[in-house]
Amino acid sequence: MPRIRAGTVSLRSPLSKVIGRGSAGEGVGHWWAQRVTSVALLPLTAWFVISLLGHSLQSYDAMRGWLGQPWVAVLTILLVFTLAWHSKLGVQVVVEDYVHAKGAKTTLLLLSTFVHFGAAVAGIFAILALALS
Amino acid sequence: MNQRPLSPHLGVYKFMYTMALSILHRITGCAASVGFLLFVWWLMALASGPAAYASAMNALGSPLAKLLLVGFTFSFVYHFCNGIRHLVWDTGHGLERAQARRSGAVVVVAALLLTAVVVWYSCRAFGLAP
Numbered sequence: 001m002p003r004i005r006a007g008t009v010s011l012r013s014p015l016s017k018v019i020g021r022g023s024a025g026e027g028v029g030h031w032w033a034q035r036v037t038s039v040a041l042l043p044l045t046a047w048f049v050i051s052l053l054g055h056s057l058q059s060y061d062a063m064r065g066w067l068g069q070p071w072v073a074v075l076t077i078l079l080v081f082t083l084a085w086h087s088k089l090g091v092q093v094v095v096e097d098y099v100h101a102k103g104a105k106t107t108l109l110l111l112s113t114f115v116h117f118g119a120a121v122a123g124i125f126a127i128l129a130l131a132l133s
Numbered sequence: 134m135n136q137r138p139l140s141p142h143l144g145v146y147k148f149m150y151t152m153a154l155s156i157l158h159r160i161t162g163c164a165a166s167v168g169f170l171l172f173v174w175w176l177m178a179l180a181s182g183p184a185a186y187a188s189a190m191n192a193l194g195s196p197l198a199k200l201l202l203v204g205f206t207f208s209f210v211y212h213f214c215n216g217i218r219h220l221v222w223d224t225g226h227g228l229e230r231a232q233a234r235r236s237g238a239v240v241v242v243a244a245l246l247l248t249a250v251v252v253w254y255s256c257r258a259f260g261l262a263p
Contacts, residue, residue, distance in 0.1 A: 035223060038216050045213065053254040058190055060183045067179065080173065087166040094159055115170070123173040126180035 030089060037086035044079045064130055073131035077124050084120035088112060154237045158215045164208035171205065194259070206251050211244040 010017075051072070056062045066072060091112045099105045146152070178189035192198060218236050221227050227236055 035220065038220060042213070042217070045209070049251060053251070053258045055258060056260065057255075057258045058260050060179070060186045063179055063186070067176075080176070083169050083172075087162075087169050090159075090162045091166055094163060119170055119173045123176050126173070126176035129180040 030092075034086065034089045037082050037089070040078075040082050041086055044075065044082060047075065048079055067127060068130045070131065073127050076127050080123035080127065081120055084116045084123070088116040091116070149234075151233055151237050154215065154240065158212060158219070161208035161212040161215075164205060165212050168205035168209060202255070203248070203252055206255070207244065207248045210247045210251065211240070214240045214244045214247070 051066075055066050067076060092109060095105060095108045095112065099108055175189060175193075178185045193202065218227070218240055221236075222233075227233060
């Protein structure tokens with residue numbers, strides 16, 4: 001047992017003392033991002049669902065005309081981006097909690113990351129294509 | 134490593150419906166993630182032109198797709214309502230047992246009602262109901 005002298009008590013682990021770096025300050029980053037995105041999604045999703053259902057979904061022209069408007073396009077891009085982010089964080093937690101085999105866990109996390117980034121880019125591209133053409 | 138102690142497992146607790154609501158938050162979250170991919174697919178169909186959009190809407194009109202859409206709607210709405218409950222908890226409020234049970238019941242009722250409302254308006258927007 002190392003002797004503890006007055007004034008030298010530390011909560012740092014021996015490893016962290018050897019490595020000599022401070023806290024990355026990102027320990028709560030994932031948790032916090034999950035909350036920030038969920039707060040953002042409350043108004044964004046409510047707005048989108050209420051607005052969408054006021055239009056005729058069967059009409060290509062009506063949908064295109066609605067989504068192509070500048071502010072609708074901007075808000076929908078924010079919606080797609082925030083949904084992808086929130087969903088990625090959530091799926092990550094579920095995989096980490098329930099998949100214990102290392103190979104399967106890494107594969108699923110990689111797959112989830114790729115799918116979420118791909119979906120975000122596709123969704124944003126589609127909205128831009130509608131709004132700018 | 135395999136000999137490490139485990140915390141008391143789920144089996145030792147008396148079942149409360151709040152436990153079901155808790156795991157339902159994750160299940161509906163995963164379902165909503167799939168719904169998000171469907172939403173992006175729909176956006177891409179819209180961006181691909183009238184023919185692609187018509188065939189996408191046709192696919193969404195099949196009975197199985199409609200059933201799935203109702204499921205996605207409930208998943209999203211439940212996750213939305215229970216997410217608000219979680220955000221309130223994060224502020225340190227509503228964590229007493231009686232409060233948590235009451236808010237759980239409120240969330241279930243709100244989710245079912247809102248699902249019915251959204252499905253009703255969706256039918257109108259799909260051109261299915263009066």
